[in-house]
Each structure stands twice: as C-alpha cells, then as structure tokens.
Amino acid sequence: MSAAKIKVLCVDDSALIRDLLREIINGHDDMEVVAVAPDPLVARDLIKRHNPDVLTLDVEMPRMDGLDFLERLMRLRPMPVLMVSSLTQAGSEVTLRALELGALDFIAKPSLGIRSGMLEYGELIAEKIRAAACSRPRQSRPMPERAQAPLRAPLISSEKLLIIGASTGGTEAIRTLLEPLPANSPGILIAQHMPGGFTRSFAERLNKLCSITVKEAEDGERILPGHAYIAPGEAHLKLARSGANYIASLDHGEPVNRHRPSVDVLFHSAAAHAGRNAIGVILTGMGKDGAAGLLAMHRAGARTLAQDEASCVVFGMPREAIALGGADEVVPLEQIASRLMALVSASGRAQRV
Structure with missing residues (x-):
C-alpha cells in the first residue's frame, strides 16, 4: 500500500501563482494540492474541510492580511505554513515577521518572469513542502526577558x-x-x-x-x-x-x-x-x-x-x-x-x- 500523499492548500490572491503552485506540486507523486483559496476567509473553511498537511500562504491579500491570518492560525490551529513572498525589501521584512509568528519557511516569488521563475524553483518548493510535512508546527515565541x-x-x-x-x-x-x-x-x-x-x-x-x-x-x-x-x-x-x-x-x-x-x-x-x-x-x-x-x-x-x-x-x-x-x-x-x-x-x- 503506497504512502498517503502530502495534502497542500494554497492561499494566494493571484490566480497565476495558484495555478503554478498546483502545477508544480501535482507534478510530484508524493504530494497534491487538495484546494486553493484566493484569500484567508475562504481558506479558513477549506482548512476545516480538507485538513491539509501544509499551507502555502501569500502575504498581501484582500479581506485579511496574510500576517493577521497566520497569527490567528498559529494560535488556534498550529500547522506547517510556507509563506509565498516577493523578493523586495518590504517583502523580506514581512516574511521575517511571519517566521517569528510561526511560519516554517518561505517560497520567494520571482519579481520578473514569474512563470519561468516559479517553475525553476519547482524542486526547491517540493523539498520545502516535504520538510514542512514532517516538521513540528510551532506557535509564535514571545520576546524573551533577558533579565x-x-x-x-x-x-x-x-x-x-x-x-x-x-x-x-x-x-x-x-x-x-x-x-x-x-x-x-x-x-x-x-x-x-x-x-x-x-x-x-x-x-x-x-x-x-x-x-x-x-x-x-x-x-x-x-x-x-x-x-x-x-x-x-x-x-x-x-x-x-x-x-x-x-x-x-x-x-x-x-x-x-x-x-x-x-x-x-x-x-x-x-x-x-x-x-x-x-x-x-x-x-x-x-x-x-x-x-x-x-x-x-x-x-x-x-x-x-x-x-x-x-x-x-x-x-x-x-x-x-x-x-x-x-x-x-x-x-x-x-x-x-x-x-x-x-x-x-x-x-x-x-x-x-
């Protein structure tokens, strides 16, 4: 009996990124995209329905910011989350904040040639999903009191x-x-x-x-x-x-x-x-x-x-x-x-x- 596939839910307001992630992930025999969502409010219901092993999450989305959603998610239902972030100064700062909030890792969106760039990252994305699936979800850590x-x-x-x-x-x-x-x-x-x-x-x-x-x-x-x-x-x-x-x-x-x-x-x-x-x-x-x-x-x-x-x-x-x-x-x-x-x-x- 073959091992169960890693179930992935992709949350991104870009239809192109959703389609590319689906193409990349479904191209590997050990994982599959079980659902996609254009924003966190739709994702909330899909998480309950599909119980995914890994979530990919965009940072900037309508109706609810990715960081706000991540903070609530890691408090109420900690799970492995990979952020999908743009390669910009603002994007990097937000991504680091997401890692503090409990995100496991991130996938960098190329700034130019999005389709070719994302497909080039295909094996790395698959590796990150495999690592996420066997990782320990963690909640955000409060600032330490050094004293x-x-x-x-x-x-x-x-x-x-x-x-x-x-x-x-x-x-x-x-x-x-x-x-x-x-x-x-x-x-x-x-x-x-x-x-x-x-x-x-x-x-x-x-x-x-x-x-x-x-x-x-x-x-x-x-x-x-x-x-x-x-x-x-x-x-x-x-x-x-x-x-x-x-x-x-x-x-x-x-x-x-x-x-x-x-x-x-x-x-x-x-x-x-x-x-x-x-x-x-x-x-x-x-x-x-x-x-x-x-x-x-x-x-x-x-x-x-x-x-x-x-x-x-x-x-x-x-x-x-x-x-x-x-x-x-x-x-x-x-x-x-x-x-x-x-x-x-x-x-x-x-x-x-």
Missing part, C-alpha cells in the same frame, strides 16, 4: 570564533541563540540558507534584538569580537586570514549541496583556518549541508555542537552531522548559548594558566 537569565561576559581571546550553520527553522533558532549573548562574545560567522534580498533584513532585525552587533558580511572585513556576520544570500561565506587577523571572504562560485550560501563551505574554511580556536554549531534544517564540514571542524580540534531533535523544527542537518560523528555534544536550542559561553570561558581560563 531572567543573563549570560555572564566570558573571558575571551580575539582568536576564538563561533561558527553557526542552519536552514529550515533557522531564523528563529539563530535569534534564540544570539539574543542572550553578551556584548563581548567571540566573533561569530553564520550561514543560513536564505536567498539574496532577505539576509540584510535578517541581519538588521537581529541587530535590534541582540547585545552583539549583527550585520551582513562584507568581503575582506575583519572579524571582530562582539560581532556576528551573516552570509549574504547568493554568496558563500568563508573564514580566511590576513596576517594575524581573521577576515570574511565571500565566494560567488557554484552552489554546494545545492545551496549558496552553504554551511559546509563555511565549516570547512573554519576547520582550515581556525582549527581548535573555533566552536561549530549546526542547527535545525533539512538535508545534510554542514554535516561533513562539522566533522572537518571536529577533526581539526574544534568543539562541535548539534541542536537536539526535540527542539529542531526539522532534524535533518543535525541528524546527519551526529550520524557522521561530527558532533561532540547534542544540546537543546535554549541551552546552546549558555553552553557556548561556558566553553569560551573555560578556554579563556586555560589560556591564562
């Missing part, structure tokens, strides 16, 4: 670095990890699977929430303590050296593991140039990008952490890293920041002995 559990500023060396990789569910996981970190934390490099046009808004949003400075990485800039550098969409972020300093290097070469930025590329560069001075962290995400790179960091002497299954939205990348033997520790998301500071402090004390 309840402040992290102490560690004893640090300018040589110490934190290297982080994530994919599906990673924007909120990265936020959870970075928000408690003290202002003098080690320099941080981050590869999050995200297309160009979204990473700058992501960095700016995190910068407003964190004690550390968060920015989109620039080619050749020095890696400083108290700063986190986000890989720009459509570029690999690598760690490099310039004399005694660590610097960021951007590479616009071919995708690795079908991703650019790739977590593996970042992790391998950290293994080569930082060795035991780095701590690697692999967070929630589908696929295996980062698993081989985390193993390379482990073999180079770095301490390595993987997010545990219970706190992952999608336990793909951490599972692969653990299976390869690349993770020294498996840690719940809410404990990773404090564990990192403990490791950094222990390293700082050892250097002073």
